[in-house]
Amino acid sequence: MTLMATATDYYALLGLPRNATEExxxxxxRKLARQYxxxxxxxxxxxxxxxxxxxxxxxxxxxxxxxRYDMFGSAQxxxxxxGIGDLFExxxxxxxxxxxxxxPMRGADxxxxxxxxxxxxxxxxxxxxxxxxxxxxxxxxxxxxxxxSNVSTCTTCNxxxxxxxxxxxxxxxxVNVSTCPRCGGAGKTVDKxxxxxxxxxxxxxxxxxxxxxxxxxDDGQQLRVAGEGEAGLRGGPSGDLYVLIRIKEHELFxxxxxxxxxxxxxxxxxxxxxxxxxxxxxxxxxxxxxxxxGSQHGQMVRLRGKGAPHLGSTGRGDQLVYLDVAVxxxxxxxxxxxxxRLRDIEGTPEQQTDDARNVFDRLRDAMGGE
Numbered sequence: 496m497t498l499m500a501t502a503t504d505y506y507a508l509l510g511l512p513r514n515a516t517e518e519x520x521x522x523x524x525r526k527l528a529r530q531y532x533x534x535x536x537x538x539x540x541x542x543x544x545x546x547x548x549x550x551x552x553x554x555x556x557x558x559x560x561x562x563r564y565d566m567f568g569s570a571q572x573x574x575x576x577x578g579i580g581d582l583f584e585x586x587x588x589x590x591x592x593x594x595x596x597x598x599p600m601r602g603a604d605x606x607x608x609x610x611x612x613x614x615x616x617x618x619x620x621x622x623x624x625x626x627x628x629x630x631x632x633x634x635x636x637x638x639x640x641x642x643x644s645n646v647s648t649c650t651t652c653n654x655x656x657x658x659x660x661x662x663x664x665x666x667x668x669x670v671n672v673s674t675c676p677r678c679g680g681a682g683k684t685v686d687k688x689x690x691x692x693x694x695x696x697x698x699x700x701x702x703x704x705x706x707x708x709x710x711x712x713d714d715g716q717q718l719r720v721a722g723e724g725e726a727g728l729r730g731g732p733s734g735d736l737y738v739l740i741r742i743k744e745h746e747l748f749x750x751x752x753x754x755x756x757x758x759x760x761x762x763x764x765x766x767x768x769x770x771x772x773x774x775x776x777x778x779x780x781x782x783x784x785x786x787x788x789g790s791q792h793g794q795m796v797r798l799r800g801k802g803a804p805h806l807g808s809t810g811r812g813d814q815l816v817y818l819d820v821a822v823x824x825x826x827x828x829x830x831x832x833x834x835x836r837l838r839d840i841e842g843t844p845e846q847q848t849d850d851a852r853n854v855f856d857r858l859r860d861a862m863g864g865e
Contacts, residue, residue: 505551505564513565517556524552599731602629605724608739611708613750616742617777617803619710626702626736629725632692637730639694640685647685649678656682681729697726706738711753711804714742748777753812755802759784760819766790774816776801784816792820 506513509523530536531545554560605628615622631637640646648654652675662669674680688694704723712718717739724734742750749756759774769788773781776798784796795817802812826834 505555508548508551509555511555515555520552520555524548524556528552600728601731602725602727602734604734604737606737606739608741609706610741610743613742613745613748614777615708616712616714616740616750617710619708619712619804622706622708624704624706624738626704626723627699628702628723629697630700630702631726632689632696632698634691634698635689635696637696637726638685639681639689639692639696641687641689644685644687646683649675649682649684651675651677652682654682656680679729696728704736708740709806711806712740713750713752713803713806714740716740716806747775748814750803751815753803753805755812755814757814757816758819759786759796759816760821761786761790763820763822766792766818766820774798774814776814777803782814786818790818790820792818794818 506515509515509520509527511519511523515523527548528545531541531548533542533545536545554564605626607624607626609622609624611622632639635642649656652658656675656678657672657680658675660671660673662671675682678684685694689696692698702723704720706718706720708718717737720736720738722733723736726733747757755777757774759772761770761772765772765786767789769790770786772784772786774784776782782798782801784798786796787794795815798814798816800811801814804811823830
């Protein structure tokens, strides 16, 4: 008899001789499955390798299919009914339990976003917020039962709150444990559910809270308020509330880290000669800025300690004052005459001195020392 050629040698895939016992086949497959499973081995081709050794195992572990493969080189089958439960049992033993949540359950976390003024972020303080959430039902106190109704042990799960289904696989028993569909995991049933929450034990309400803003909080940061999320199920604890902070744009300041940016508009004469000017601060008062003589457009003057507080620490950032040298769009006759005389004195750029103050000295001399 001429044997048909086969593209895959199942014995070679598992590293076994053709007279291998069932135990040897099972042991070889377990070893290779751990090695090539895609969740463990991320190398390219590991998934295909895993499928091949699984197919080989399914064929060689079945007496009829193995006999057919030995005779004709083909098992006329592949993965068959091999399921994810069998795979878990391969790794974790002969009995694997899959559980769903039951009994008391923690409530969901809530997330919300609020917008605050820059001064509120700098100073910190209290802020009232309204949070829509699920709270414990005030009518049934979270039990889900109408007050005065009869409570009895669930006959489906016998009070355990869970039901079990046992399945047999090639490696042993697969036990699926799930929440009881009748009592929802409580283990008890009532003859009449709460008329307000319809048995859920929670109702939707708006809760007013006082949110504490720490001084120096920045845009995009998040505050956690423990226990102010949604109420839990079946007496479980409440979730948490997470509040995302957004800061409104300010008319006079822009924040960069803990520094506050302010733009101060000055004239060309003030930039050239220097000056002392008042600027606003975020706290509402004013500070004095010394504009150095010969200042350039975009130059920065630092006011130390006038920025935002360091969050969770001592000290503050700075206020950075950037100079905006503004050229007048309209001039009085006197201003125009002065600028013309200044232009004549300055001459061409090649004739100008490096020190602009000399230009004004010469202009003063030309005006007769006025």
